[in-house]
Amino acid sequence: MKRLSNETLSHVPDRVQPPAYDRTQLKAGIVHLGIGAFHRAHQAFYTEAVLNRFGGDWGIIGCSLRSASVREQLAPQDGLYTLVERSSDEEKLQIIGAVTSVMVGPEDPAALVQVMADPAIKIVSLTVTEKGYCHDPATGDLNLENPDIQHDLRHLSNPKTAIGYLVASLKARMETGVSSFTAMSCDNLPNNGEVLEKAVHQFAGQVSPELAQWIRANTTFPCTMIDRIVPATTDADREHVESVLGLRDEGTVFTEPFTQWVIEDNFANGRPQWEEVGAQLVDDVEIFEKIKLRLLNGAHSTLAYSGYLAGFEYVSEVMSEPAFVRMIETYHAREAGETVTAPEGFDIESYKAQLRDRFRNTSLKHRTWQIAMDGSQKLPQRLLHTVREQLSGKGHIDIIALGVAAWIRYVTGVDENGDPIEVSDPMAQKLREICDRTQGNPEAMARGVIALREVFGTDLIDHPVFVEAVVYWLTEFYRKGVKATVQAHFTE
Incomplete structure (x- = not known):
């Protein structure tokens, strides 16, 4: 040819x-x-x-x-x-x-x-x-x-x-x-x-x-x-x-x-x-950038880590599970939604609904593994800036903490069936060492990873509300599995 x-x-x-x-x-x-x-x-x-x-x-x-x-x-x-x-x-x-x-x-x-x-x-x-x-x-x-x-x-x-x-x-x-x-x-x-x-x-x-x-x-x-x-x-x-x-x-x-x-x-x-x-x-991109990074990219990463661990290969498959849809709807309404203000004339509720429709597009075979790459570089702007803003105002952080916990569970390099995960991340080895050292103790694992200054800075390890939320979700993931955990918390 x-x-x-x-x-x-x-x-x-x-x-x-x-x-x-x-x-x-x-x-x-x-x-x-x-x-x-x-x-x-x-x-x-x-x-x-x-x-x-x-x-x-x-x-x-x-x-x-x-x-x-x-x-x-x-x-x-x-x-x-x-x-x-x-x-x-x-x-x-x-x-x-x-x-x-x-x-x-x-x-x-x-x-x-x-x-x-x-x-x-x-x-x-x-x-x-x-x-x-x-x-x-x-x-x-x-x-x-x-x-x-x-x-x-x-x-x-x-x-x-x-x-x-x-x-x-x-x-x-x-x-x-x-x-x-x-x-x-x-x-x-x-x-x-x-x-x-x-x-x-x-x-x-x-x-x-x-x-x-x-x-x-x-x-x-x-x-x-x-x-x-x-x-x-x-x-x-x-x-x-x-x-x-x-x-x-x-x-x-x-x-x-x-x-x-x-x-x-x-x-x-x-x-x-x-x-x-x-x-x-x-003249100023910041307001558009903040909306996109928090509502789209933050949701995408959360879906990628939790969806991969739940056994879904593609994002559209994750969005076929009602509990995961409800999780993202809640994230859009609360965790990320509470931190963004739309520019004049911008219908932010329609934008959120459009994002979820885009995630559902079955013709785009967007692999959860592909989105999950380089999480140590992506999390600060996609989730951690949002959580800092929410912590400063006592806003909702539950689903952000879930996304961080799913990432920690993912970078252990072993899925829920005991099969290897190909973790593509410049800090993969360092993360794996922490996870191996704390295996069997989700609290120690969460605290060990959150203490990584290169990703979390020096402040988040000292926020007990955030640390305890991540520990809670990571413990639940090990106890029930990711899919069952999401279904238990986000099924109407």
Whole structure:
């Protein structure tokens, strides 16, 4: 079967929307670090819409900072891939052409730095996940003890981290008199632009005061809020797209119809007209970000850990169990709902109901295990900021504590049947050591994990209401099992 490519693009059926612009004339204006499925379904989707309507030199050079898998998918296809928007009863297929090429950083770090230093590049965006910022989630400070950060400080011309690549390329631009780019985080972090700015400034300060000052004066770091559910593509998904296209597409991405992108309008060197294709350009992203992180991401993580342990592979399966639905409805109404205020004209109750409908989408095979990855990096912004706010005002914390307890039970690495859990987390070993040491004593286990400053800071271990709530749920999980515990507490 022939691959999707520039040569075969004319063969796609009429029901599939192709690029409406001349790709042979497309020049790159954006470098994106972390070109996974989410970027291709979200930021590249919006940029494609701009190119279709207005044209412009806003092609994307995608960069992987780890494996060559995306390059292997897209390079034989000239960067083309199919984006499939799928609801429970219909689907829409579109060929995305915004990605001009894909680089693999570890193969030639200096080459990627050179590309990022090119004057044609106006924006460097990132989806490198929370752990890619090499920061301490509890404090926001760059972790200067991180081995990769230490490597980059010693060998800045051949960096390993996203922070290292940004500083190395900004240094090259300063030294050659090239204007700076906008560094735009698109990861699920509160104040993500500020997190990125702090990490870059702290790293640059270790390199030279002159560089740090130049970056402060010339580089902007807008905050963004991104929202779209993008599950991992399966072999069955690729087979389906092949049956529709009559072409093989190794880079296809599946997503839901819903999408949202809120961007702080703070760009150093121009930008695409994203606001003309559905993005919101605003002065302050924080209110939108807080709503999304607490109502969507906090609920998603709670569903992922408890659902996985209850034996559900997909989020939609968890949402088929009435007790879990009731748990999330209560979380939306109380724990998270009590801490967010909607902007004017925003119907927050409809938003909550829409979130639950999105979680129920049976056509999106979003695995609980996928959402459960990197919990030590995600919990601070998804659940712990909320619990601190609730504790300060004596608000409800029960379901937040349940979510934390489910995470602790999950990172033990052994499920309720005694089978191993593949825990993907940068702190997996440290967490497993605590859990192994306290096995058989849920209270000691909970206290041992909550004492981890890197995740929980130094304050939460001293909040007896929070600690006791986590201990209660963890004890119940070991006594009854997660599914039975949720059913016992959230069945009407």
